[in-house]
Amino acid sequence: MTKTWSILRLAMAALILAAILAEFRNSLRIVPADGSSTSTVLVNFFSYFTIESNLFALAALVAGGVWALTRTGQEPVWIAVLLAAATTFMAITGIVYNLLLRGLALATTPWANEVLHLIGPVFLVVDLFFAPPRRRLPWRAVAAVIAFPIVWVVYTLTRGEYVVAPLTGDGWWYPYPFLNPHLQGGYLVVSFYVVGIAAAFTLVAWGVVAIGRRRDVPEPVAVG
Numbered sequence: 001m002t003k004t005w006s007i008l009r010l011a012m013a014a015l016i017l018a019a020i021l022a023e024f025r026n027s028l029r030i031v032p033a034d035g036s037s038t039s040t041v042l043v044n045f046f047s048y049f050t051i052e053s054n055l056f057a058l059a060a061l062v063a064g065g066v067w068a069l070t071r072t073g074q075e076p077v078w079i080a081v082l083l084a085a086a087t088t089f090m091a092i093t094g095i096v097y098n099l100l101l102r103g104l105a106l107a108t109t110p111w112a113n114e115v116l117h118l119i120g121p122v123f124l125v126v127d128l129f130f131a132p133p134r135r136r137l138p139w140r141a142v143a144a145v146i147a148f149p150i151v152w153v154v155y156t157l158t159r160g161e162y163v164v165a166p167l168t169g170d171g172w173w174y175p176y177p178f179l180n181p182h183l184q185g186g187y188l189v190v191s192f193y194v195v196g197i198a199a200a201f202t203l204v205a206w207g208v209v210a211i212g213r214r215r216d217v218p219e220p221v222a223v224g
Contacts, residue, residue, distance in 0.1 A: 009065035053089035094121030
């Protein structure tokens with residue numbers, strides 16, 4: 001079971017990598033408007049939380065898969081935390097996209113878009129429930145998981161006003177409309193979205209750690 005699931009993790013990692021590369025290639029086709037640059041387009045690409053969450057997933061699936069294929073026993077704590085973070089980020093990516101962003105006109109590669117926003121998130125959630133039990137993490141791991149999204153929001157809101165939008169030439173650029181104060185009528189509405197998403201991250205991270213703690217089977221202790 002462990003070996004089979006490890007192979008599934010590596011296969012999913014390969015599919016996620018292919019999807020990221022397809023979207024990256026698609027982003028290179030964007031012709032920057034006056035005032036922006038190709039480097040801006042590339043930095044913008046890696047500023048999407050979707051891309052970052054899938055990179056986390058890619059790293060976690062490869063690390064977890066390789067460890068189980070080459071070692072015995074539970075994975076080290078850093079892999080367990082990485083898996084918890086990837087599951088949390090991918091779950092939120094799937095929820096936010098399918099509730100708030102699906103249907104918007106986006107310049108994406110259709111199959112890759114589905115992998116990054118639906119297939120990948122579903123796999124990570126299934127992995128949480130049905131893969132060989134992950135290492136039991138302490139509750140403080142929740143804080144470690146949500147630290148990255150907090151930094152990402154601060155980065156996004158700070159950088160947004162200093163970037164020229166490549167497609168429109170606007171003097172600002174935000175990866176998602178709900179974080180764009182120019183579309184939401186100011187930062188007050190954006191702050192409500194931020195609070196709501198922060199609460200969702202905390203709740204999902206807590207759930208991921210809780211499920212891992214419940215499913216964990218302590219290793220037998222040798223007697224005698």
